[in-house]
Structures are given as structure tokens and as C-alpha cells.
Amino acid sequence: MKITVIGTGFVGVVSAAVYASFGHQVIGLDIDEKKIQLLAKGQVPFYEPDLQDLLVEQQQKGQLRFTTSYREAIKEAEIIIIAVGTPSAADGTADLRFVFASAQSLAPYLKENAIIVIKSTVPPGTLEKTLAIVKEKTNVHFYGASLPEFLREGSAVYDTLHPDRIVIGTEDDFVFDKLQKLHQTLNAPIIRCKIASAQMAKYTANSYLATRITFINEIANLCERNGADIQEVIQAIGYDKRIGQHYWYPGLGYGGSCFPKDVKELAAYSRSIGEEGNLLNRVNEINENRIFRLLNKFMQETGGFENKTVAVLGLSFKPNTDDTREAPATKIIPFLSQHSAKIRSYDPVAKYIPSGAEVQTQFSSIQETCEGADIIMAVIEWPEILHFDFSKVKTEKLQFFIDCRNQFNAVQIKNWQYHYLGIGKR
Ligand SMILES: NC(=O)c1ccc[n+]([C@@H]2O[C@H](COP(=O)([O-])OP(=O)(O)OC[C@H]3O[C@@H](n4cnc5c(N)ncnc54)[C@H](O)[C@@H]3O)[C@@H](O)[C@H]2O)c1
Secondary structure, eight states: OEEEEEOOSHHHHHHHHHHHHTTOEEEEEOSOHHHHHHHHTTOOSSOOTTHHHHHHHHHHTTSEEEESOHHHHHTTOSEEEEOOOOOBOTTSSBOOHHHHHHHHHHGGGOOTTEEEEEOSOOOTTHHHHHHHHHHTTOOSOEEEEEOOOOOOTTSHHHHHHSOSOEEEEOSOHHHHHHHHHHTTTSOSOEEEEOHHHHHHHHHHHHHHHHHHHHHHHHHHHHHHHHSOOHHHHHHHHHTSTTTOSSSOOOSSOOOSSSHHHHHHHHHHHHHHTTOTTOHHHHHHHHHHHHHHHHHHHHHHHTTOOTTOEEEEEOOSSSTTOOOOTTOTHHHHHHHHHHTTOEEEEEOSSOOOOOTTOTTEEEESSHHHHHTTOSEEEEOSOOHHHHTOOGGGGOOSSOOEEEETTSOSOHHHHHHTTOEEEOSSOO
């Protein structure tokens, strides 16, 4: 099949390369010329494990190419997959202008019976609006469908090759058959549903996971007051099969490019359809305040940040990605800076230096970052950080080790003579 993926971000490049590996002819299209130039040379413009090799392999086989030209990318495409960004607008609603702009641009070149698929995360009603924009500019017959994406950054190639399910939102047999064929090499259940159900499924999955994190963070707050240990509580509840041991991450709150945005967007969507009191409004509010609540607590427990040197370890929003969108460090570093701390930071791949923050210096090793520090803040559990021997950097001056996601062995850290501060335990 001839497939075009519009938007070569995290989702677009991974999808394009994986569809190419199934033997389809794929074109990746973006308006960002720099990105396309890099991709055309076989270079992934961001860090994502396994993607570089897959990309180059498919380019060398002649299955995958990249362009900024809508004419070139659309004129022969049977399936057009829109994977552009859908950030939250200031009021929390999904900002759909990139989706609508891509619809405007593709319409003049559309081939008869092409299928326009929205893979971007969008609220119900968006596909209909997108197709209406296209219809105004073309006389050819075309179809639409929703194909939400569930991959996780950091394991995006693996997730795309081994999805838990494929969700296809369409009322049309022709569209379903074609999209089912596109995914038939994957050993995954294919769920056919209404367009609105597919879109709701995506928001629901992320909002549920974000709510689970918020829930355990709320319980962690109680544990900090009454002397219980949140990890022991998790272990105890996890034996209940309805609950399970997986996906409990008490910490500074959820971050990243998807959870905060998707919760905000679903909350805003609920308000827009008259469901003002929806739980997700509160989840979003609690999460936005959480990191500052904890930073204030750590500030008290360490005797204040003023003139202290803090080694901030982990700048991406989670391990195995260089994505710093809504990463905890993007709030921690300005907070520390406002409280007159000196900041030294480290991440194996991510770069984050806020403009005007000459107070922060990013180093190229953990060892160097911890030199002269008073406090270590272990923010993200990159394996390199998690397995580092912090006894090597312990000094008289360096007293505190803050484990922002309860990932470190507290007993070991205490044996190395640090004051260990975690989440949901004293
Ligand atoms: N990143 C994730 O982990 C993830 C996972 C699942 C779903 N999603 C959803 O997928 C969508 C894409 O996310 P992403 O993280 O890949 O975004 P991204 O910001 O990394 O990439 C979006 C790309 O779209 C391009 N673009 C914008 N307007 C365009 C236009 N008119 N024509 C062509 N290209 C255009 C941008 O230049 C950019 O390269 C979002 O809706 C997101 O919510 C993301």
C-alpha cells in the first residue's frame, strides 16, 4: 500500500518506519524543513531507542522517504495518516490547528477513495470537522477514520511492533478492511468501534493512568503524615488481583508530552459538553500543584535551598527519551533558582537549560555533577543513575539524597551516610 504519514514527530517517524517495515511504500511529510533534511539523511532528530536502525534500513530498502511537499506526498497515497501535534491551548482544550492545517494542505492533491486517518489524539467531533475542511477543497471521493496511537516514548518501536491492541474507529467496511490489512502482520487484537469511541479510548487510557498516579500520590501524602510507608501499602494492595502490583509510581506527579495534555483536554472537553464537575478537572489541579508541594516539603527538610548546590539528575520526563515536555526538571530548576540554589544538572541524553538560567550548568557525568553538591535530587531513574555508586561522591558537605520517584534502595543510600528523603514515607 502507498501510505503517507503527516507529521514526523515521535509518533509520525516511528509509525512511518514500522509501516515501511511491513513492506508498504511510505512517505513521511512535515513542514519542518530541518527535520525532513535530517530524516532524509537517515538521522532521527530526537532520541528513541532502536529507531535509527529501523529508519536507515527502510530507507536503504527504498520503502521509506521524506518530503516537505504535500503534492509529492499526497497525490498517490491510499492511506494518509495525520500524526501532527495536538497541544493543549491555554484553556486546556486540544489545539487542533495543526490537524486542520494539514487537512487544508492535503485536500487539493487527494486521490480518489483515499482514506484520511487521524492518529493524533483528538476529541470526538474532530474527524468530522477535518473531513469537512477537506471536502470544501476537493471533488474526489474520500473516507475518514480514527486510529489512535498508544505507543510510549522510550519504547516506541517495541510498542508499535507489539501493541496491546489496534483500535480502528470507522463505520465503513471498506475502511476497516484496508486498515485491518495494514496491521495484519501484528499479533494484536483489532478493535473495530465508532469513531467517537476510538477517540475516547485514547483519552480514557491516558487519563486512567494519570489518575492512578494521582491516586497513589494522594495516599502517599497520608502516609507521610501517619508514618506508613507507601511502598509497603502498594505491595499489600497489589496482591488483590483487581488492583495489581504494576503501574504504581508515587512521585512528583505525572509529566511528559501526553498525560498532562490529555487529562487537561479531556477535562476541558467534559466542561464543553456540560459535565463541569468531571473528576479529571480535579486530577489535573492536584497534579499541577503536587510538584510544588513536594519541593516546599524538601526545602523544609533540607533546611532551605538558599546558597546550596543541588545536583539534579535526570532532565527528561522519564528514562530512555530526550523529551523534556512537562518534565519535572523543567519545574524543579526554575524553583531551585528562585530559591537561590546553585544548580548542577545531568542527563544521559536530554538537554534542558531554561533561558536566562545561568545558575544551572549541565555536566557530562554524574560524578562531575555531584562535585561540591549539598543535595542530590534523583529525578529520573535512567539505569545509569539508578545503578550509580553514590558512595563515590559522598562528602561531608553532601548530606541529602532526594529520591523523587522512590526508585532507589533507601537502605543502601542510608548506609552510604546520606539523609534519604523519598515519597510517602518518613
Ligand atoms: N509522543 C507520544 O508519546 C504520543 C503517544 C501517543 C499519541 N501521541 C499523539 O500523537 C500526536 C503527535 O505527537 P508527537 O509527540 O509525535 O508530536 P511532535 O510534536 O513530536 O510532532 C508533531 C510534528 O507535526 C509537524 N507538523 C505540525 N503541523 C504540520 C502540518 N501542517 N503539516 C505537516 N507537519 C506538521 C511538526 O512539525 C512536528 O514535527 C499528538 O496528538 C499526541 O498527543 C503522542
